[in-house]
Amino acid sequence: MVDISDIRAAAERLAPVVRRTPLLESPFLNDLAGRRVLVKAECLQHTGSFKFRGAWSAISALDPETRARGVFAFSSGNHAQGVAYAAKLHGIPATILMPADAPKLKLANTAAYGAEVITYDRYSESREEIGARLAAERGLTLVRPYDEPMVIAGQGTVGLELAEQAAEAGVSAADVLVCTGGGGLASGVALALAAEAPGLRVRPAEPEGWNDWQVSLASGERTPAAGGRATLCDAIVTPAPGEITWPILSKLAGPGLAVSDDECLGAMAQAFERLKIVVEPGGAAALAAALHRGAEIEGDAVLVLATGGNVDRDVFLRALQTAAG
Amino acid sequence: MVDISDIRAAAERLAPVVRRTPLLESPFLNDLAGRRVLVKAECLQHTGSFKFRGAWSAISALDPETRARGVFAFSSGNHAQGVAYAAKLHGIPATILMPADAPKLKLANTAAYGAEVITYDRYSESREEIGARLAAERGLTLVRPYDEPMVIAGQGTVGLELAEQAAEAGVSAADVLVCTGGGGLASGVALALAAEAPGLRVRPAEPEGWNDWQVSLASGERTPAAGGRATLCDAIVTPAPGEITWPILSKLAGPGLAVSDDECLGAMAQAFERLKIVVEPGGAAALAAALHRGAEIEGDAVLVLATGGNVDRDVFLRALQTAAG
Numbered sequence: 122m123v124d125i126s127d128i129r130a131a132a133e134r135l136a137p138v139v140r141r142t143p144l145l146e147s148p149f150l151n152d153l154a155g156r157r158v159l160v161k162a163e164c165l166q167h168t169g170s171f172k173f174r175g176a177w178s179a180i181s182a183l184d185p186e187t188r189a190r191g192v193f194a195f196s197s198g199n200h201a202q203g204v205a206y207a208a209k210l211h212g213i214p215a216t217i218l219m220p221a222d223a224p225k226l227k228l229a230n231t232a233a234y235g236a237e238v239i240t241y242d243r244y245s246e247s248r249e250e251i252g253a254r255l256a257a258e259r260g261l262t263l264v265r266p267y268d269e270p271m272v273i274a275g276q277g278t279v280g281l282e283l284a285e286q287a288a289e290a291g292v293s294a295a296d297v298l299v300c301t302g303g304g305g306l307a308s309g310v311a312l313a314l315a316a317e318a319p320g321l322r323v324r325p326a327e328p329e330g331w332n333d334w335q336v337s338l339a340s341g342e343r344t345p346a347a348g349g350r351a352t353l354c355d356a357i358v359t360p361a362p363g364e365i366t367w368p369i370l371s372k373l374a375g376p377g378l379a380v381s382d383d384e385c386l387g388a389m390a391q392a393f394e395r396l397k398i399v400v401e402p403g404g405a406a407a408l409a410a411a412l413h414r415g416a417e418i419e420g421d422a423v424l425v426l427a428t429g430g431n432v433d434r435d436v437f438l439r440a441l442q443t444a445a446g
Numbered sequence: 447m448v449d450i451s452d453i454r455a456a457a458e459r460l461a462p463v464v465r466r467t468p469l470l471e472s473p474f475l476n477d478l479a480g481r482r483v484l485v486k487a488e489c490l491q492h493t494g495s496f497k498f499r500g501a502w503s504a505i506s507a508l509d510p511e512t513r514a515r516g517v518f519a520f521s522s523g524n525h526a527q528g529v530a531y532a533a534k535l536h537g538i539p540a541t542i543l544m545p546a547d548a549p550k551l552k553l554a555n556t557a558a559y560g561a562e563v564i565t566y567d568r569y570s571e572s573r574e575e576i577g578a579r580l581a582a583e584r585g586l587t588l589v590r591p592y593d594e595p596m597v598i599a600g601q602g603t604v605g606l607e608l609a610e611q612a613a614e615a616g617v618s619a620a621d622v623l624v625c626t627g628g629g630g631l632a633s634g635v636a637l638a639l640a641a642e643a644p645g646l647r648v649r650p651a652e653p654e655g656w657n658d659w660q661v662s663l664a665s666g667e668r669t670p671a672a673g674g675r676a677t678l679c680d681a682i683v684t685p686a687p688g689e690i691t692w693p694i695l696s697k698l699a700g701p702g703l704a705v706s707d708d709e710c711l712g713a714m715a716q717a718f719e720r721l722k723i724v725v726e727p728g729g730a731a732a733l734a735a736a737l738h739r740g741a742e743i744e745g746d747a748v749l750v751l752a753t754g755g756n757v758d759r760d761v762f763l764r765a766l767q768t769a770a771g
Contacts (some may be wrong), residue, residue: 130448140468141468141469142468143466143467143468143490145465145490148531148559149555149558162490164722165468165470165721165722165723169722206473224717230474234473248447254714255770265606376510392760393762394551394759395722396489396490397489397494397723397724397725397755398490398722398723398724399718399722399723399724400722430722434715434718434767435767437718437766437767438763438767440761442763443763445664
């Protein structure tokens with residue numbers, strides 16, 4: 122349903138606008154982790170997360186007539202901003218359905234990118250139902266956050282860049298830790314790496330309690346997370362692996378890793394101090410796993426995706442104030 | 447004394463190790479400034495500042511025998527870290543003389559890079575005298591922070607990258623705001639741009655009270671700053687323009703710009719929120735000028751160097767807590 126040719130085509134459509142994000146390394150983090158830690162700073166992407174890639178890929182792949190009618194998305198925030206900004210750059214309308222408790226910065230930014238924002242209660246309402254109804258009523262095209270081939274293809278362009286950057290850094294065999302919600306980024310990157318750098322293996326990183334990928338990959342069955350508990354990692358809270366992403370990752374991914382909110386806050390503080398980048402809790406899960414789950418990782422290097430940086434100031438303050446790191 | 451061929455030679459020596467830092471842009475900052483604001487994130491360079499470039503350039507240019515005896519530097523911190531790390535990568539000893547009141551992070555990092563750190567009182571002692579004596583006694587080569595041709599050549603590689611990146615962004619004529627202490631970076635960048643992108647003009651950005659470049663460029667005479675007052679911009683506090691850098695910038699630079707500590711703190715908060723990068727107060731002076739001195743800037747785009755990100759947590763917390771931005 123998605124293959125490497127889709128990812129290469131997405132890379133061509135993205136080329137004029139996408140930011141090639143740097144692969145960063147700090148001797149201090151290497152010492153802390155006991156191996157080289159190479160961090161791709163996708164928080165520096167347009168709109169502060171990798172989501173811009175998938176949004177641009179999906180919107181640019183629509184036929185012009187369909188695209189002109191506008192797009193619709195539902196998202197905890199980063200996908201919303203990616204779709205809103207990609208739509209704005211295409212000069213088309215966007216409507217975004219967001220949880221009412223999404224970080225204030227994400228709500229404000231999505232509106233500031235020119236999208237119409239509609240909020241809902243994420244614990245009592247089904248965003249899929251509301252989304253489908255609104256899309257049908259308004260004639261907009263729904264851009265799904267992960268179970269959407271053109272979105273997966275766009276996220277896969279991270280993998281094309283990573284394959285080149287890892288080779289430049291002298292790394293040909295390593296685990297690639299990816300902050301994972303629905304699995305759009307992880308599956309796109311896994312497909313790209315299978316074609317371009319087969320020694321690199323994707324491993325999902327998730328919040329404890331929302332570790333549906335870890336559980337599913339361990340059992341071999343698509344399994345919901347226990348869920349129920351609150352987490353700061355709003356960007357990667359999903360109830361279960363995606364329908365399209367699961368078959369890809371069940372074949373290509375290594376075992377999942379789960380980390381606590383405190384470990385994510387500590388990783389944010391390390392990224393601040395050692396890499397000079399701003400990472401949100403959900404975007405720091407992979408770095409947290411590199412720093413705190415070293416015993417579950419093999420090899421003398423590990424690759425990490427820092428996937429987003431859209432964090433409210435109070436949460437960032439908490440990371441700097443409370444983290445021992 | 448330094449020319450474009452020195453900068454190109456430095457770029458070749460730096461190529462295997464230097465990080466090509468990204469040029470970032472946010473529609474939110476553009477709205478705030480009333481023009482495009484393109485920020486080169488040199489805080490993402492090795493050791494968290496552009497200083498690594500000059501240090502590597504100077505050390506790599508030494509003859510092997512001299513280099514093997516080791517190097518010596520004095521610095522408020524970023525040059526220290528750059529020299530310490532460049533020396534470590536070359537496998538040679540480094541001794542660093544630092545002010546006792548330098549940010550704790552800079553002192554700790556310099557030592558952690560393997561250098562021997564010696565502290566002094568910056569308000570009562572002459573670092574130049576102590577430095578010259580120590581260098582002579584130990585037979586080490588002094589790497590000056592800015593009045594050193596090979597250091598200026600290394601910093602000038604920022605200008606080579608910027609010329610390319612500005613062209614890619616469609617900007618051929620604009621002011622380039624550079625956080626400036628002794629003028630090593632500003633003069634290197636000015637030389638590179640004069641050769642590669644003559645429509646781009648360097649303008650020093652400084653802390654109020656320590657605006658020796660602004661005063662000197664206005665009067666045409668190398669003039670000391672009023673000084674005396676404390677500033678958070680420790681990285682760019684210097685008493686007067688350098689001896690080598692002054693003739694370069696008096697010919698090539700546009701008028702200087704001076705900003706307050708509060709404006710730098712606000713710019714740090716904007717860089718956090720909109721660009722997802724960590725910038726220290728002195729490294730935010732140019733962005734502060736872009737945001738708060740718009741009336742003194744011409745054109746529909748401005749280029750900004752975010753020169754360093756080595757900031758203690760308490761200062762960063764203050765930026766996020768107190769800035770209106």
